[in-house]
Amino acid sequence: MSVQEAPVREAVRPPIFTRAFVTMMACSLGGMASCYLLMSTMPLFAARHGGGGFGAGLSTGAMMFATLLLEPVTPRLASRFGYRLTLGAGLVLMGLPALLPLASGTLPVVLLTCALRGAGLGILVVAGTALTAETVAPERRGEALGVYGVSVGIPALACLPLGLWLSGHVGFDVVFVSAAVVALVPLAVLRGLPGACGGDEPAGHRDPGTHGGLLAAARRPELARLAIMFAAITFATGVLQTFLPLAVHGATAGMAAGALMAQSFGTPFTRWLSGRFADRYGTRALLVPMVLLTASGAATLVWTGSPVAVILGPGLFGAGFGIAQTATLSLMLDRVDRPEFGPVSALWNIAYDAGIGVGAVGFGIVVSVTSYSGGFAVTAALLALVLVPVWLDRRTR
Secondary structure, rough: HHHHHHHHHHHHHOOOOOHHHHHHHHHHHHHHHOOOOOOHHHHHHHHHHHHHHHHHHHHHHHHHHHHHOOOOOOHHHHHHHOOOHHHHHHHHHHHHHHHHHOOOOOOOHHHHHHHHHHHHHHHHHHHHHHHHHOOOOOHHHHHHHHHHHHHHHHHHHHHHHHHHHHHHHHHHHHHHHHHHHHHHHHHHHEEEHHOOOOOOOHHOOOOOOOHHHHHHHHHHHHHHHHHHHHHHHHHHHHHHHHHHHHHHOOHHHHHHHHHHHHHHHOOOHHHHHHHHHHHHHHHHHHHHHHHHHHHHHHHHOOOOOOOOHHHHHHHHHHHHHHHHHHHHHHHHHHHOOOOHHHHHHHHHHHEEEEHHHHHHHHHHHHHHHOOHHHHHHHHHHHHHHOOHHHHHHHOOO
């Protein structure tokens, strides 16, 4: 009897790949591909057009600052105008400004481009995650979020080094046009998205209490410690993505794209692997390895003239960054009740984006008075200090 019933139960499982989910995936892939094509290319462009290292840092900082501004208001935009218009606006903001540097390479134009694209990124990441949860049946939601997470990681792996390679071989203009096209093409399939939010909104999309919930989460020490740990690691992510192409020299000058690929490849693999480990042995055991790997990776980059260091350092850092994403978010969610998942997720994402932006700007200031090697040494030391909140977390839990 049970043997005959099993296929029936399997047959009626609700699908993940609904029309809305597939449409959302196409929009997210296009938007994130556009994002990563210019993530390291735009700072390089800014530096070579008179901005120097400080201008390169400002370009990433401007993008992440705009992202932070848009993330909290995106749920309200979706509630008021619907996902179709909201996600469409995010794609337009990601795509059209990529063409501005074709007209002028001055620093104000570069910063305007990055800010507008950062606003688009803020819309895309929030709306994409929310649509994943809303367009798939609750019993398949966890698996769908996993599929979404792996899929939006593909552009980082492919487009981060591709943007650098294209800029060096065919010129910046081709990269700018490509970034615009891949963001705007998905506009053709937007009709596959719901025109408005459903009546049963998820917690993260309810306006009342959302802001207060975020502040309340940030004031809780057991959550704030993990957010600080993650922000410190994303600080170093902003450093590597922005300044590694500028720091390599001599025999390693052509290896920047390979170094960023090593980082991008290591992150999704260890994110998946550390999740399997956490299910079996617990998540807190991952905190020390995430610090040791990221700090070692940054420290290795002190030797920017060594081809081995230029590849090994980002690889180690990427592995630690993947572990950090799993460990910090999982522990934060474990420490709250389900109604608080929305504020905790917002706090984690803000730590992510703020860390990248502050890292890019802060490192730009450091290298203006010291060398790139010295800057990477300072970054490694800051990462090593993350062991302090890890130790405090072990003592208080």
